[in-house]
Amino acid sequence: MAKITKLDDIVSLCKRRGFIFQSSEIYGGLASCYDYGPLGVELKNNVKKAWWKTVVQMRDDVVGLDCSILMHPMVWKASGHADKFADLIVECKKCNTRTRVDHLKDHCEEHTAHIAIDSALASAPELSNKVCPNCGSVGNFTEPMPFQLMFETQMGANVDDAMTMYLRPETAQGIFANFRNVLDTTRVKIPFGIAQIGKSFRNEVTTKAFIFRTREFEQAELEFFCEPGTDEEWFEHWKKCRFEWYIGLGLKKENLRFRQHDADELAHYAKSCADVEYKFPFGSGDWQELEGIANRTDYDLRQHQRGIRTMTKWYENNRDMTKIELTDEPQDYQSGPLSYFDIEKKKRYVPYVIEPSAGIDRSALAFLVDAYDEEEVRGEKRNLLRFHHALAPIKVGVFPLVKRDGMPEIARNIYEDMKKHFNCFYDEKGAIGRRYRRQDEAGTPFCITVDGQTLEDKTVTVRKRDSMEQVRVTTDSLKSFLYDKLEV
Numbered sequence: 001m002a003k004i005t006k007l008d009d010i011v012s013l014c015k016r017r018g019f020i021f022q023s024s025e026i027y028g029g030l031a032s033c034y035d036y037g038p039l040g041v042e043l044k045n046n047v048k049k050a051w052w053k054t055v056v057q058m059r060d061d062v063v064g065l066d067c068s069i070l071m072h073p074m075v076w077k078a079s080g081h082a083d084k085f086a087d088l089i090v091e092c093k094k095c096n097t098r099t100r101v102d103h104l105k106d107h108c109e110e111h112t113a114h115i116a117i118d119s120a121l122a123s124a125p126e127l128s129n130k131v132c133p134n135c136g137s138v139g140n141f142t143e144p145m146p147f148q149l150m151f152e153t154q155m156g157a158n159v160d161d162a163m164t165m166y167l168r169p170e171t172a173q174g175i176f177a178n179f180r181n182v183l184d185t186t187r188v189k190i191p192f193g194i195a196q197i198g199k200s201f202r203n204e205v206t207t208k209a210f211i212f213r214t215r216e217f218e219q220a221e222l223e224f225f226c227e228p229g230t231d232e233e234w235f236e237h238w239k240k241c242r243f244e245w246y247i248g249l250g251l252k253k254e255n256l257r258f259r260q261h262d263a264d265e266l267a268h269y270a271k272s273c274a275d276v277e278y279k280f281p282f283g284s285g286d287w288q289e290l291e292g293i294a295n296r297t298d299y300d301l302r303q304h305q306r307g308i309r310t311m312t313k314w315y316e317n318n319r320d321m322t323k324i325e326l327t328d329e330p331q332d333y334q335s336g337p338l339s340y341f342d343i344e345k346k347k348r349y350v351p352y353v354i355e356p357s358a359g360i361d362r363s364a365l366a367f368l369v370d371a372y373d374e375e376e377v378r379g380e381k382r383n384l385l386r387f388h389h390a391l392a393p394i395k396v397g398v399f400p401l402v403k404r405d406g407m408p409e410i411a412r413n414i415y416e417d418m419k420k421h422f423n424c425f426y427d428e429k430g431a432i433g434r435r436y437r438r439q440d441e442a443g444t445p446f447c448i449t450v451d452g453q454t455l456e457d458k459t460v461t462v463r464k465r466d467s468m469e470q471v472r473v474t475t476d477s478l479k480s481f482l483y484d485k486l487e488v
């Protein structure tokens, strides 16, 4: 039977099996915010672990970081987010619904970076034939206007020291702000990268498709610092690495591709950008961005050098960044506080940056979609998630065939032993076939069953999720058998 790839199937499975719930559901739900349930949090943690392993652990040239979500407001002034991180929107004059201009014609496409607002404002978009996605009204819009995407909040209890803060819209800036700290406290030498996984927040105008575009989400970002002139080479290097990461974790090659950004959709910091796109099963089955790989040049470090120089104005203006302009860059910016000195080449410069920026939630959705399968087995429908072993929330199910003859005790012992090594699930309720099906649906790659033969020869049945093949393994060799197969 052909695989069904409708988003509805995934959403329903996620709810039914406790992968993902709507946030605040008991109060009617909060739009575009989601909670990860018991299976979902394992899946998400595994996606993060897999990313960290490839991007940090397995490389000698990348170190990790974990920055706070709240940062000094000047970070966002310097980075450009305070002035430019906005979507160009219009309001429908009939129903008052606001829509991103670039989403008007084909509502299912994600083709424009948020920050390409300068060019969009420069050439007024033609709206007379555009359709309001809410009420269907044609060409009935207000003039396009920018809509700030950063969430604001207040910090400080006293009027004197209170200030407006922003929830970070990307994790990257925490890395740039710590570039000097990392340089001064480790032995990194260019080329090297700093990686971070963490929450980001954007007050998105149009949210969409389950966890694809939400207002709170998790990013896995690497800022890879290199010598100017070597940036194109590293850009290609990281494009290749990141594409291979998705393939290595089981995404089907035919569902993945690259898309190079056109000049008019580049973010304000980028010289070039390529998206890894996945063929998600929503909209008209279009390709959607999974990850962006950008050449950010020396833009961010140079901007933060200007930011540091602007601090006197910040104090003079009572900590209100909306009242100040960044101080100009000096001629000798190449030797500023965020420059790098290459001892061998005896050369000081502000490094260029290549940034692979992945969405953890979006990746989790792609892994769920790609793993989802339905097949007919002996006249019955079998739902399963063919997760890569590294991503499977539960690695091993352990069952006694029946609840008698000492089988539950043996199975419990095996479970207690195995759970020291793998995430396991013990189940003795219901028919064995149903227990297998429940684990298939959770994506569990192996199920161990203690049966009558176990009592005679100390072997158990190990049943494989994908092929349903069953093999007998001695209880003594179970651990090495599973280590070998799971490669964890």
Ligand code: GAP
Pocket (backbone or CB within 6 Å): 169, 170, 171, 172, 202, 204, 211, 212, 213, 214, 215, 216, 217, 218, 219, 221, 289, 290, 291, 292, 355, 357, 358, 359, 360, 361, 362, 363
């Ligand atoms: N630092 C660069 C940056 O943030 P981006 O293309 O805006 O670039 C990178 O975001 C990745 O973060 C996207 O490819 C996507 O996977 C994820 N992402 C961005 N906005 C998101 C949202 N509203 N919901 C879920 N994931 C999002």
